Amino acid sequence: MNEFASVLDDEAVAVARVLANDHVADVVEALNREPRETAIELLCAVPFERLVEIFDQPELESAPELAAALPRAKAGKLLTAMSVDRAADILRELDEPARSELLGALAPPLRATLLSILGYPEGSAASIMTTEFVSVPSDWTVGRTLDYIRKVERTRETVYAIYITDKDTQLLLRATGLRRLITGEPQDSILSVADRMPVTVTPLTDRETLAQTISKYDLLALPVVDHGKILGIVTIDDIIDTMVEETTEDVHRFGGMEALDEPYMKMGFLAMIQKRAGWLCALFLSEMLTANAMQSYEGELEKAIVLTLFIPLIMSSGGNSGSQATSLVIRALALREIGLRDWWRVALRELPTGLVLGSILGIVGICRIALWQYFGFYDYGSHWMLIAATVGAALVGIVTFGSLSGSMLPFALKRIGFDPASASAPFVATLVDVTGLVIYFSVALVILRGTLL
Amino acid sequence: MNEFASVLDDEAVAVARVLANDHVADVVEALNREPRETAIELLCAVPFERLVEIFDQPELESAPELAAALPRAKAGKLLTAMSVDRAADILRELDEPARSELLGALAPPLRATLLSILGYPEGSAASIMTTEFVSVPSDWTVGRTLDYIRKVERTRETVYAIYITDKDTQLLLRATGLRRLITGEPQDSILSVADRMPVTVTPLTDRETLAQTISKYDLLALPVVDHGKILGIVTIDDIIDTMVEETTEDVHRFGGMEALDEPYMKMGFLAMIQKRAGWLCALFLSEMLTANAMQSYEGELEKAIVLTLFIPLIMSSGGNSGSQATSLVIRALALREIGLRDWWRVALRELPTGLVLGSILGIVGICRIALWQYFGFYDYGSHWMLIAATVGAALVGIVTFGSLSGSMLPFALKRIGFDPASASAPFVATLVDVTGLVIYFSVALVILRGTLL
Numbered sequence: 001m002n003e004f005a006s007v008l009d010d011e012a013v014a015v016a017r018v019l020a021n022d023h024v025a026d027v028v029e030a031l032n033r034e035p036r037e038t039a040i041e042l043l044c045a046v047p048f049e050r051l052v053e054i055f056d057q058p059e060l061e062s063a064p065e066l067a068a069a070l071p072r073a074k075a076g077k078l079l080t081a082m083s084v085d086r087a088a089d090i091l092r093e094l095d096e097p098a099r100s101e102l103l104g105a106l107a108p109p110l111r112a113t114l115l116s117i118l119g120y121p122e123g124s125a126a127s128i129m130t131t132e133f134v135s136v137p138s139d140w141t142v143g144r145t146l147d148y149i150r151k152v153e154r155t156r157e158t159v160y161a162i163y164i165t166d167k168d169t170q171l172l173l174r175a176t177g178l179r180r181l182i183t184g185e186p187q188d189s190i191l192s193v194a195d196r197m198p199v200t201v202t203p204l205t206d207r208e209t210l211a212q213t214i215s216k217y218d219l220l221a222l223p224v225v226d227h228g229k230i231l232g233i234v235t236i237d238d239i240i241d242t243m244v245e246e247t248t249e250d251v252h253r254f255g256g257m258e259a260l261d262e263p264y265m266k267m268g269f270l271a272m273i274q275k276r277a278g279w280l281c282a283l284f285l286s287e288m289l290t291a292n293a294m295q296s297y298e299g300e301l302e303k304a305i306v307l308t309l310f311i312p313l314i315m316s317s318g319g320n321s322g323s324q325a326t327s328l329v330i331r332a333l334a335l336r337e338i339g340l341r342d343w344w345r346v347a348l349r350e351l352p353t354g355l356v357l358g359s360i361l362g363i364v365g366i367c368r369i370a371l372w373q374y375f376g377f378y379d380y381g382s383h384w385m386l387i388a389a390t391v392g393a394a395l396v397g398i399v400t401f402g403s404l405s406g407s408m409l410p411f412a413l414k415r416i417g418f419d420p421a422s423a424s425a426p427f428v429a430t431l432v433d434v435t436g437l438v439i440y441f442s443v444a445l446v447i448l449r450g451t452l453l
Numbered sequence: 454m455n456e457f458a459s460v461l462d463d464e465a466v467a468v469a470r471v472l473a474n475d476h477v478a479d480v481v482e483a484l485n486r487e488p489r490e491t492a493i494e495l496l497c498a499v500p501f502e503r504l505v506e507i508f509d510q511p512e513l514e515s516a517p518e519l520a521a522a523l524p525r526a527k528a529g530k531l532l533t534a535m536s537v538d539r540a541a542d543i544l545r546e547l548d549e550p551a552r553s554e555l556l557g558a559l560a561p562p563l564r565a566t567l568l569s570i571l572g573y574p575e576g577s578a579a580s581i582m583t584t585e586f587v588s589v590p591s592d593w594t595v596g597r598t599l600d601y602i603r604k605v606e607r608t609r610e611t612v613y614a615i616y617i618t619d620k621d622t623q624l625l626l627r628a629t630g631l632r633r634l635i636t637g638e639p640q641d642s643i644l645s646v647a648d649r650m651p652v653t654v655t656p657l658t659d660r661e662t663l664a665q666t667i668s669k670y671d672l673l674a675l676p677v678v679d680h681g682k683i684l685g686i687v688t689i690d691d692i693i694d695t696m697v698e699e700t701t702e703d704v705h706r707f708g709g710m711e712a713l714d715e716p717y718m719k720m721g722f723l724a725m726i727q728k729r730a731g732w733l734c735a736l737f738l739s740e741m742l743t744a745n746a747m748q749s750y751e752g753e754l755e756k757a758i759v760l761t762l763f764i765p766l767i768m769s770s771g772g773n774s775g776s777q778a779t780s781l782v783i784r785a786l787a788l789r790e791i792g793l794r795d796w797w798r799v800a801l802r803e804l805p806t807g808l809v810l811g812s813i814l815g816i817v818g819i820c821r822i823a824l825w826q827y828f829g830f831y832d833y834g835s836h837w838m839l840i841a842a843t844v845g846a847a848l849v850g851i852v853t854f855g856s857l858s859g860s861m862l863p864f865a866l867k868r869i870g871f872d873p874a875s876a877s878a879p880f881v882a883t884l885v886d887v888t889g890l891v892i893y894f895s896v897a898l899v900i901l902r903g904t905l906l
Contacts, residue, residue, distance in 0.1 A: 023652070025669045059669065150636050159632045160613055160673075178631055179612045183603050199476070215693045216478045216512065220613075220673070236689055240668045240696070247700045248784045254707055255780020255878060256773050264785040265798065272802075273809055276777050280852075283773050284814050288821055290765035295831055301758055308754060308761045312743035312768055312886055319772075320709050320736050320879040324729050327708020331701045332717040345718065349725075356726055361737050368741055378748055399733075425708060425878030426773040433765055 024053045032061045040069045048074075052081045055090070058241050061266065064093040068102070076105030083157050084110075085130035085238065088117040092127070117232075125210055126203035128242065129224045129232030130157045137167040138174075142193060143186030149178070158235050161221040164194055171228035172200070177220075200225040201234070207242045212336065214239050249421075250334075254327065256283065256426035279426070286430045293437040300441060304452040306380055307444055310365075310391050311437070317361055318398040318436040319429030322406030325350055326428045329410045333420050343411040350407040351400065358399030362392035383451050390447045394440040401439060402432045472499055477506045485514045493522045501527075505534045508543070511694050514719065517546040521555070529558030536610055537563075538583035538691065541570040545580070570685075578663055579656035581695065582677045582685030583610045590620040591627075595646060596639030602631070611688050614674040617647055624681035625653070630673075653678040654687070660695045665789065667692050702874075703787075707780065709736065709879035732879070739883045746890040753894060757905040759833055760897055763818075763844050764890070770814055771851040771889040772882030775859030778803055779881045782863045786873050796864040803860040804853065811852030815845035836904050843900045847893040854892060855885045 018030045031039050031054070043051060043066060055063060055078060067075050067090050079087045079102060091099055091114060103111055113131055120126035134156055136145050149159050162181060164174045174191065175198035184193040200223050201210060214222050214236055221233040249259035258275040260267055267275075294301070301308060329346060332338045338346065369388040372378045380387050406428045410420035445453060471483045472495060484492050484507070496504060496519060508516060508531060520528050520543050532540045532555060544552055544567060556564050566584055573579035587609055589598050602612050615634060617627045627644065628651035637646035653676050654663060667675050667689060674686040702712035711728040713720055720728075747754070754761060782799060785791045791799065822841040825831045833840050859881045863873035898906060 023670065025671075029669075057671075146635060149632075153632055153636055178635070179602075179606050182599060182631070182635065183606055211693075215690070215697065216482075217476065218478070218510075218690045220689075236673075236693070237668070237671045240664075240689075240693065243693070243696055243700075244668065244788070247696075247703070248788065250700070250704065251707060251780050251784050254704060255776045255778075257777045257780070260781070263788070263790045264781050265790060265795075265802075269802075269805070272806060276774075276806070277810055277813055280770070280773055280777070280810055280814065281817060284766070284770055284817060287766050287769045290769075291762050291821075294762040294765070298758070298762075301761060305751070305755055305758070308764070309744050309747040309751075311761070311764060312747070312890065313737070313740050315765055316740045316743075316772075316879075316882060316886060317733070317737055319769075319882065320733055321729075323708045323877075323879050324710045324733070327704050327710070328713070328717050331704050335697070335701065335716070337716045338718060342718070349718075349722075352722070353725060353729070357730055357733055360730055361733065364734060364737060368744075424776075426769075426776050429769060429772065429882070433769060437765065 024050075024057060025059065027054055028057045028060045032059070036062060036065065036069075040066060043070065048077070048081075051078060056082050056086050058086065058089065058238075061263065064090045064098075068094060068098040072101065072105055075102055079106060079114075080110060083130055084113060084117070084132055085128060085157075085232075088114055088127070092118055092122065120203055123207050124203060125201045125205040125207075125222075125224045125234055126231060128207065128210075128238050129203075129234045130238075131232040132157050133161070133163065133221070133223075133230075133233040134159050135163040135165050135172075135230060136190060137170075138164050138189075138191060139167045140190045141186065142181060142184035142188050142190055145190050146181060146186070149181075158221055158233070161219075161223075161233065162190075163198070163223055163230055163233075164190055165230065169228075172223060172225055172230045173197070175223070198223060200230075202226065203231060207239075208246065208334070210234055211239050211243050211246070250330075253419075253421050254330070254424050256280075256424040279424070283426050283430050287433060289434045290437055293434055293441075297437070297441045300444065300453050304444070304448065306387060306452075307390075307440075310394075311440070313365070314391065314394055314398055314440050315433050315436045316429075317395055318402035318432040319425075320402070321354060321357055321399045322402035322409075322428035322432045323425040325354075325403045325406035326409055326423050326425065329407045330421050330423060333410055333414065340411060340414055343408065346407050346411070347404060350403045354400035354403030355396065357403065358396035361399055362395040365395050366392040381452075383448070386447055386451055390440075390444045393447065394443045397439045397443060398432070398436045401435055402428075405431055405435075472503070477503075477510060478512065480507055481510045481513045485512070489515060489518065489522075493519060496523065501530070501534075504531060509535050509539050511539065511542065511691075514716065517543045517551075521547060521551040525554065525558055528555055532559060532567075533563060536583055537566060537570070537585055538581060538610075538685075541567055541580070545571055545575065573656055576660050577656060578654045578658040578660075578675075578677045578687055579684060581660065581663075581691050582656075582687050583691075584685040585610050586614070586616065586674070586676075586683075586686040587612050588616040588618050588625075588683060589643060590623075591617050591642075591644055592620045593643045594639065595634060595637035595641050595643055598634060598643050599639070602634075611674055611686070614672075614676075614686065616651070616676055616683055616686075617643055618683065622681075625676060625678055625683045626650070628676070651676060653683075655679065656684060660692075661699065661787070663687055664692050664696050664699070703783075706872075706874050707783070707877050709733070709877040732877070736879050736883050740886060742887045743890055746887055746894075750890075750894045753897065753906050757897070757901065759840060759905075760843075760893075764893070766818070767844065767847055767851055767893050768886050768889045769882075770848060771855035771885040772878075773855070774807060774810055774852045775855035775862075775881035775885045776878040778807075778856045778859035779862055779876050779878065782860045783874050783876060786863055786867065793864060793867055796861065799860050799864070800857060803856045807853035807856030808849065810856065811849035814852055815848040818848050819845040834905075836901070839900055839904055843893075843897045846900065847896045850892045850896060851885070851889045854888055855881075858884055858888075 018027055153159050160178045162176050163172060166173050174194035176194045180193045199217050203224055203226050221235045223230045224232050252259040257279050260275055366388045373380055373384045409423040409428055413423055414420040472480050606612050613631045615629050616625060619626050627647035629647045633646045652670050656677055656679050674688045676683045677685050705712040710732050713728055819841045826833055826837045862876040862881055866876055867873040
């Protein structure tokens with residue numbers, strides 16, 4: 001221990017103290033702050049039971065790398081002792097050959113269970129479920145079930161949800177809760193305290209639906225059922241972790257980039273560039289169409305250079321109103337307040353909304369030009385009223401177009417099979433920019449023909 | 454019942470069937486789809502116990518209005534029978550005089566409890582807690598506690614978390630879970646199956662911290678403690694509802710508007726305009742600075758109209774990179790991966806990231822101009838190489854500035870006491886636009902001096 005302490009700095013010694021005494025969630029937080037080498041050294045010095053607790057926390061960063069760095073035998077014991085769903089998470093993120101080596105160190109039944117969980121696509125119910133749940137045959141009594149739960153309590157992720165299977169077919173029949181169980185008489189059948197058939201999900205149910213189902217029915221666990229047989233359960237704490245991850249992904253994507261799968265400060269520099277450059281280039285290439293649009297109006301630009309002054313102002317208003325509409329529709333779709341077939345209802349709402357918002361901005365814009373002209377801050381020339389009218393009318397058109405297309409984009413993406421949350425604010429802005437320019441110059445051609453143009 | 458059925462259409466009859474038989478969560482969903490008048494008629498016909506179940510669902514829309522529309526005596530009985538936290542929610546959203554009238558119909562002790570909950574600010578732990586939890590004095594045995602739980606089970610929101618208070622001072626001492634309790638011997642002291650002092654929150658803890666605490670420590674309930682006394686508990690299902698709401702608010706705000714507090718399709722038209730027009734006007738007014746910036750470069754614009762062609766392209770790139778950086782920092786702050794004092798670390802990351810991303814876009818931009826010139830799509834004049842260099846260099850500067858200011862904006866907002874999530878994509882874009890123009894024209898002045906300018 002002396003030798004061990006000597007290689008660590010003061011901070012690490014403090015961490016070692018935390019490791020031994022604090023709540024495991026705080027231990028994990030402390031470990032996450034350490035460089036990986038120090039974390040591994042610390043973990044090697046921790047008692048085995050504590051090690052299991054630490055690795056059972058999904059908040060532990062780089063858990064796969066840490067597990068792989070442990071001596072092989074210890075890592076095998078660790079995977080066996082920890083909860084099955086976390087063990088599967090760790091193996092899923094591990095590269096070969098470390099993954100196969102670790103799997104080889106496990107007992108065949110556990111290996112088979114883990115391999116079957118790993119076979120399901122990431123994010124599906126089966127991929128995050130645990131197989132450590134309580135299920136009892138339908139001919140047991142309340143007393144026998146309670147005795148059984150007392151015995152297995154330590155090895156089950158939750159004992160609050162109890163599943164009752166048919167004693168012959170082993171198909172899932174009913175569910176009950178520990179709170180109902182303790183109110184029953186010991187000699188009564190377990191079915192006497194059971195609720196109706198529980199709400200279930202299939203192995204391929206996606207995590208968004210899982211979160212919605214568990215929150216809608218106020219459940220602590222959700223059984224994953226295939227052909228009537230219960231394969232495992234997804235517990236509410238996994239759902240919460242999932243929801244936090246999902247929110248992060250949504251915000252990143254709405255910001256116009258690929259979602260990061262690691263914490264911001266731990267992400268490698270090149271990986272970060274990769275996640276951001278793709279969308280940035282795609283948006284840049286699309287936005288190049290604005291240069292083409294401007295080129296085709298070059299004649300007008302030369303005649304009325306005053307028009308260029310308002311280009312950024314007008315284009316950004318279209319993007320802003322579009323971004324508002326998109327964020328509204330993304331959330332309404334995610335919360336299932338609206339479905340794909342409601343697109344026309346949304347369009348009918350956004351059309352008048354856009355017209356009113358555009359009119360408000362248009363009036364503000366006209367006032368701005370009139371004020372500057374009146375107080376002599378800037379001279380827009382003798383046709384300043386026509387220019388103000390052009391700006392005002394263009395704003396009505398562009399904000400309406402922005403609201404409409406911003407609200408329709410998530411529908412369009414969903415329709416062609418993409419996640420509607422990929423409709424980012426920059427995406428909408430880019431979509432609106434080119435059309436915005438065309439609207440602006442078309443309005444200018446109509447209003448200013450014969451005077452400036 | 455005949456008379457009642459005659460005023461309802463076929464769909465409502467189907468709903469009435471659902472009301473009687475389906476899972477309460479599905480009943481609520483069906484009711485939410487009905488117009489308010491129909492919903493009230495249906496609720497009047499429902500057995501009282503079912504009515505309580507329905508109103509206990511936070512998913513029931515317009516619950517306060519529905520409760521106020523019930524006969525006063527029935528509404529009073531309803532509020533008494535339902536869970537205290539939901540009753541407080543309903544009263545909080547009710548306007549006067551309906552609120553005082555309903556409170557008047559309640560028994561004095563319940564009224565006092567509700568008034569004390571209502572006295573706490575919205576969103577605080579005390580405002581969403583329930584006072585229906587299980588707590589027992591420290592001198593009880595395991596058996597006595599179990600008997601007590603069996604008796605009160607039906608009136609408690611959760612019995613899975615059990616709080617042990619000092620038998621004399623009534624201060625919170627320890628916590629345990631029902632799963633530990635059933636493993637104990639009936640004659641043993643309750644303290645023999647208790648864990649250490651539980652993680653607690655104060656009455657004023659905000660809901661974001663609640664969600665983080667409950668998810669970090671994997672709890673089913675979190676006790677709200679004031680001066681050592683336990684006032685109530687916040688349960689995990691309330692937290693999930695809170696998290697969903699919070700995500701919606703974050704997405705709305707990131708889209709550049711005030712968060713909606715009602716579903717998109719149910720929001721009144723004027724209320725919707727209000728929520729959107731404020732930010733839209735604020736952004737519009739700020740963006741007007743671009744017109745001022747353009748005015749001050751009017752001389753350059755007239756000499757080199759070709760420069761205007763790239764204004765939308767260059768400005769949008771700054772906004773896009775800023776939006777990416779903002780979304781990253783907002784989430785990292787929300788997840789506590791970084792704190793306020795880490796701003797310089799983030800700046801040190803965003804500076805090289807912005808330089809690299811800007812260089813990538815700059816090279817793409819230069820290639821675009823060279824290709825168009827080479828293939829004769831457009832003639833940028835004899836100085837096209839200088840123009841390409843201007844665009845390229847401006848992109849490096851603007852994307853770097855965008856990444857930097859986008860990442861610093863959430864810190865700045867947090868520093869002055871605002872929610873960092875108010876840093877919306879349109880906000881960042883507007884911030885970057887004015888500076889972007891200045892950067893572009895400054896670069897142009899340096900590179901093109903003596904040739905075009």
